[in-house]
Amino acid sequence: MPELPGGIRRVTLPLPTRPGHVHAYLLPGDDGWIVVDTGVGTPDAKEAWRTELERAGGPVAAVFVTHFHPDHVGAAADLHELTGAPVYQGTLDYAQCELVWGNPNWSERLRDWFQLHGVPDDVTAELVGQSSLYRPFIRYQRDPVLVEAGEQLDGWELVAAPGHADGQLCLVKEGILIAADHLLPRITPTVGLWPASRADPLGDYLGALRRMEELDPRVALPGHGDPIQTPAGRARELQEHHRLRLEEAVTALGPEPKTGYELSFALFGDELKPASRRFAVAETLSHAERLVNVGAALRHEDDSTVSYTAA
Numbered sequence: 519m520p521e522l523p524g525g526i527r528r529v530t531l532p533l534p535t536r537p538g539h540v541h542a543y544l545l546p547g548d549d550g551w552i553v554v555d556t557g558v559g560t561p562d563a564k565e566a567w568r569t570e571l572e573r574a575g576g577p578v579a580a581v582f583v584t585h586f587h588p589d590h591v592g593a594a595a596d597l598h599e600l601t602g603a604p605v606y607q608g609t610l611d612y613a614q615c616e617l618v619w620g621n622p623n624w625s626e627r628l629r630d631w632f633q634l635h636g637v638p639d640d641v642t643a644e645l646v647g648q649s650s651l652y653r654p655f656i657r658y659q660r661d662p663v664l665v666e667a668g669e670q671l672d673g674w675e676l677v678a679a680p681g682h683a684d685g686q687l688c689l690v691k692e693g694i695l696i697a698a699d700h701l702l703p704r705i706t707p708t709v710g711l712w713p714a715s716r717a718d719p720l721g722d723y724l725g726a727l728r729r730m731e732e733l734d735p736r737v738a739l740p741g742h743g744d745p746i747q748t749p750a751g752r753a754r755e756l757q758e759h760h761r762l763r764l765e766e767a768v769t770a771l772g773p774e775p776k777t778g779y780e781l782s783f784a785l786f787g788d789e790l791k792p793a794s795r796r797f798a799v800a801e802t803l804s805h806a807e808r809l810v811n812v813g814a815a816l817r818h819e820d821d822s823t824v825s826y827t828a829a
Contacts, residue, residue, distance in 0.1 A: 522745070523737060524694055529570050531557035533589055535793065537705065537742045540589040543696055545689075547672040550577035553603070554689065554696050555584055555741065558592035559657035564600055567593065571601070582671060583607040583662070584698035585683035586615035588652040590741065595657040605659035608676075609666060611685030617714055619656045625649070631713045632796075635803060635824055636777025644792040645799075677733070681723020682707040684716045693736035700726065701752050703743040706759055710800025711807055720808040724760060727753040760805075767805045768814055768828065775818050775825035778803040 522528055527544040545552040551574060557563060571578060578601040583591045585608075594605050607615070618624050625646050632642045665671065667678035667687060674689040679700035689696040699707045709723045716722055730753040738749035746752050763785065770776070770784035778799050785805070786798040806826045809815035818825045 522739065524692065526694070526739065527551075527574055528739070529557075531566070531589075533558065539742065541739070541741055543739060544574055545672075545674065545696070547579050549672075550579035550603075552672055552674070553578055553581045553597060553601075555590040555698065556581065556593035556597055557590075558588050558652065559596055559655045560593075563593040563657075564596040567597055567600055577601070578603040580671065581605045581659075582689070583611070583658075584688065584696070584741070585686035586611050586618065586658070587683060587699070588656055590698065591615060591619075591658045592652070592656050594659040594662075598659050605662040606665050606671060607659070607662040608685040608687045609664045611683065611687070612662060612664060614683070614685060614714070615658050619653065619658055627713050632779075632799065634822070635799060636779035637799065638779075641779075641792070641795070645796040648793045648796055677729070679726050679730075680716065681709045681719055681726055684719065684722070690733060690735055695730075695733070695735035695738040695749055697738040697740045697746070697749070699741045701730065701738050701746055701749055701756070702740050703746050703752065705742070706756060708797050708801055709760075709804050710797060711803035712800055718804075718807055718811050720760060720804040721811060724757060727757050764805055764808060764814075767802070767809060771806075771809075771815055771826055771828040773827055775827050777823060777825045778806060781806060781826065 525546045529542040530539050533540055540557055543554040581597045581603050583594055598605050628649055629642055629646045632645055665676055667676050669676050674691045677688045677690050679686045679688045682699045686698055688698055688700055709720050711719055731750045734750045738746040766785055770781055782798040782802040785802050790798055810817050814829050816827050816829050
């Protein structure tokens with residue numbers, strides 16, 4: 519494990535799917551550790567955390583969830599039960615957490631969403647099935663302490679980082695950014711359009727990347743991969759990646775309407791497993807909507823299908 523600045527400790531937890539791991543962080547605070555993110559709520563999660571916290575020593579003062587994705591929120595209730603520490607989560611992020619993980623009808627809503635965007639019925643069944651795999655392992659904390667961007671948690675400023683998740687919050691203090699999935703060193707964070715998400719997640723993400731350039735932290739500690747030594751430079755790289763992907767999307771569009779599912783093959787290729795295709799469709803839609811917002815594409819919608827053409 520690399521030596522981290524400011525007395526921060528990193529806890530690396532396994533994931534059954536790519537990228538195979540997620541990092542949580544222990545931030546030293548006035549009254550004990552602040553645990554940032556939790557991993558998935560697997561049956562052994564509580565005992566795994568007990569071991570990690572015994573190794574770290576000292577009490578836990580707070581648990582902070584950056585965003586509601588399974589590998590970041592899944593063991594929040596386990597940590598609360600283990601430590602008694604309050605769990606903090608962004609207001610918007612917790613609302614989406616409840617909408618997805620607390621909603622028994624979410625799979626049906628997701629199925630309708632994929633069908634609206636041109637995914638065939640048999641493929642939809644696979645995609646929705648993949649999205650349900652983590653559900654048994656999501657033990658989020660009900661009624662957490664709700665926080666907003668701009669507030670502070672033991673001297674750490676909460677910074678809005680929408681895109682990968684609408685309500686994602688990062689933490690920054692003395693040039694150290696706890697980046698969650700906003701900046702990743704080797705892969706591009708998924709920025710998808712989903713049911714009930716904000717209308718232009720890619721636009722939100724690009725704006726948040728520009729904000730990170732302005733903040734110019736000296737190091738970013740991501741949710742996956744190694745520390746990022748030039749966060750502002752990585753933010754510029756990610757903006758350039760999406761600029762090129764938007765150009766590809768414009769080229770792939772033409773006068774004949776294409777659904778998000780059809781367009782995803784032009785942008786991401788033919789050889790994707792269902793889990794990857796699910797994210798490819800969502801990310802394709804975020805790029806299509808960005809093009810609509812800047813006047814480079816047109817959206818066509820009726821009761822059964824949404825499609826896009828070049829403007």
